[in-house]
Every structure is written in C-alpha cells, then in structure tokens.
Amino acid sequence: MGGAFHKEKMGQADERMEHLMGLLLRAGVLLAATVVIAGGAMYLADHRGVHVEYRHFAGHPISVRHPAELAGPTSIAVLEVGMLLLVAVPIARVVFALIAFAAQRDWLYAAVSALILSVLVWGMLRGG
Amino acid sequence: MPLVEFTSLVFAGAFAAGLLGSLTGLGGGVVLIPLLTLGFHVDMRYAMGASLVSVIATSSGAAAAYVREGYSNVRIGMFLEVATTIGAVAGASLAAHTGTRWLAMVFGVVLLYSAWLSRSQQEHVAEGVANQWSEKLRMSGEYPDGRGGTIAYAVDRITAGWATMFGAGVLSGLLGIGSGAVKVLAMDKIMRIPFKVSTTTSNFMIGVTAAASAGIYLARGYVDPVLAAPVLLGVLLGSLVGAKALVRARVPLLRTIFAWVIAALGVEMMVNGWMGRL
Numbered sequence: 429m430g431g432a433f434h435k436e437k438m439g440q441a442d443e444r445m446e447h448l449m450g451l452l453l454r455a456g457v458l459l460a461a462t463v464v465i466a467g468g469a470m471y472l473a474d475h476r477g478v479h480v481e482y483r484h485f486a487g488h489p490i491s492v493r494h495p496a497e498l499a500g501p502t503s504i505a506v507l508e509v510g511m512l513l514l515v516a517v518p519i520a521r522v523v524f525a526l527i528a529f530a531a532q533r534d535w536l537y538a539a540v541s542a543l544i545l546s547v548l549v550w551g552m553l554r555g556g
Numbered sequence: 557m558p559l560v561e562f563t564s565l566v567f568a569g570a571f572a573a574g575l576l577g578s579l580t581g582l583g584g585g586v587v588l589i590p591l592l593t594l595g596f597h598v599d600m601r602y603a604m605g606a607s608l609v610s611v612i613a614t615s616s617g618a619a620a621a622y623v624r625e626g627y628s629n630v631r632i633g634m635f636l637e638v639a640t641t642i643g644a645v646a647g648a649s650l651a652a653h654t655g656t657r658w659l660a661m662v663f664g665v666v667l668l669y670s671a672w673l674s675r676s677q678q679e680h681v682a683e684g685v686a687n688q689w690s691e692k693l694r695m696s697g698e699y700p701d702g703r704g705g706t707i708a709y710a711v712d713r714i715t716a717g718w719a720t721m722f723g724a725g726v727l728s729g730l731l732g733i734g735s736g737a738v739k740v741l742a743m744d745k746i747m748r749i750p751f752k753v754s755t756t757t758s759n760f761m762i763g764v765t766a767a768a769s770a771g772i773y774l775a776r777g778y779v780d781p782v783l784a785a786p787v788l789l790g791v792l793l794g795s796l797v798g799a800k801a802l803v804r805a806r807v808p809l810l811r812t813i814f815a816w817v818i819a820a821l822g823v824e825m826m827v828n829g830w831m832g833r834l
Binding site: 442443445446449450453454456457460461464465467468471472475476477478479480481482483484485486487488504507508510511512514515517518519521522525534536537540541543544547548550551552553554 | 557558559560562563592596597598599600601602609612613615616617619622626628630631634635637638641642644645648649693694763764766767768769770771772774776777778779780781782783784785786788789792
C-alpha cells in the first residue's frame, strides 16, 4: 500500500511538473517568435528590393556576442536574438526539470537532468 | 529573387509543410529540407540550419498541448535525452566533415524510412511487459484509456532503446532534423512503450535534442536568420493550425498521399545528392 501511495503521489507531482514545463515551453516559443517577427519586419523594411539567393554557402556566424552590440539594434541582431531565445527554450526546460526533480528529492532524475544540461553546455562550448 | 517575394514564398511553403506534417502526424520538418534545397535552391547547410531551429520551435510549441492529454512520460523522455543529446553533438560535429552530397543521400534514406514507417504503423496495446529496471529507473507509468480509466505500462529492452536513441541523436545533429521517426521506432518497437506514449514523449525530446547541436550549427554559420525566420514562423503556425484541426478530422487518405510525397522527395534527394547537384 505504501508503495502504491508513493507512486500515486509521484504521478501527481510529475503531472504538475509536465504541465508547468508545457507552459514554460509555450511561453518561451511565443516570446522568441515575437522577437523573430519584429526582427523580420525590420529587416524587410530596411531591405526592400534587395535580391537574395542561398545557393552558395558562405556561413552566417552569429554576430551578437556582447550585450553592448544591442545598444542600437539592427534588424539582423534582433533576428539573431530571436534565434538564440528559441534555442534557450529547451535548455530552460532542462534547468526547470533539474530544479523540480531536486524539489521532489528524486536524486536519480536530478542527476539525469544535470547530465543532459552538461551535454548541452558541452555542445555550446564546442561550437563557440 | 527579390527578398519580399522569396520570404513570402518560403513562409507559404513552410506553412504548408507544418500543416500537412501535423495533420498527418508525420512531422513537417522532414519535408522542409527538400522544400528549401530542391524548391528554392538553398544550400544544404543553410537548409539544415533553418530546419534545426524550426524543429525546436514546433516541438516546444506543441508540448503544452501534448502534456494536457496526459500521454507523455517525462522520466522516459529525459532518461533517453542523455543518449540523444550526446548523439546530436557527435552528429553535428560529423556534419562539418561530411560533404553535402553525402548528407543529401543519408537524408534521402531517412525520408524513405519515414514514409515506409508511416504505412506500417499500427497501434498496439501494452502487452504486460515486465522489466525490473523499468521499476528501478521509475519509468513505468500509466496513460488514459479514453474511457475515464488508465492503462499501466512498463519499459522493456532499455539498453537497445538507449543505443537506438543515440543513433536518432546522431541523425538529428547530422541533418538538422528532429528524427521523430527513429525516436518512435526506439520507444514503440524496441522498448515496447505504448504508441501514444511513444509519439508524445518523442515530441517532447525533439527540442532538447536539437538544442544540443544548435551551438555547433550557430558557430558554423548554418543558421542564416533571414532565411530561418520565415521558415520557422511558417512551420510553427502551420503545425499549430494543423493540431487544432486534427481533433475534428481523421485523414487517412491525406496521410497516404503525404507518405508518397515524402518517399518521392527521398528519391529526389538521393538522386540530386548522387549527381552532386546539392
């Protein structure tokens, strides 16, 4: 009985956590999408009549590396911030899971979350 | 092509891809890369970058809806995300050393596989899997049976599932896709997790997997924001509209047609990759 009760409680805590995660993800995507829409509109207004082609790869390294560069936001910088916000959304989800599992004293899954987070950081550092 | 026309057409195409992908349950991301490379003559790497950020957007945007249904299992998802993220970093590192013609050919195979999987898909019920590690790792769960009750399930063949998830991660990082089809294969066919739990948990994992390769894609310049913006906004909007409509309409015919379209695109990607046109 004790085990079943514990499982029931765990299920409820998980449901609550997943619900909050879902909201966090949706809010994050909405925010990122709004920034991308704003940046895109600015860019289109600035570059009317410009011709584009992506046939040849030149690479577009992200140029926003310091907050000071945002002092006078160019449309490209705003778009880049939108992209970075979007990438940050799932990372924030893992941070949230780490906190939620630790609060449940579920150390196994807190460790799993920490491991995922370290892989994500490793990926970012490898790229940068 | 003039910027405004190009952006509008890309947005419309991405919207259609997102709508069809979510109506048929096959995912819109999978047709984005052929749309951009074959349709708009975009370099494979830019297409992969735009696809990767779109995958993050759609997976995260749809999560709230899936969570409400009560099928996804956060523990299974996160346990397997360790494998997919490590795989994704490896795959993204590999992408830089792989010629676009090889990327195009691998991508063609993935498209053919996705199309084939969609035809042989049947929903099986949990068949009383007993696995002590499923309990120890707290991955057993239950899901609503649609009649007010719940069905309990456990997870089997965890090592094989984990290894397949690593492969799904490599493909995701290598090609900038969500590789939902391989994730569902690992959970549904190998780990014998109920189909609905598999598909929703897979969607839950896709964003984190894609985020693992995003750092490498951004640093290599694969993500051109001017191209990626209309793609991700189009797919996101299309998939949200599709998800709303799905409640009302079942679409087996559309699904079959879309599966054939995906298969045809797979062949075209392979041919174009082989000829070195991409």
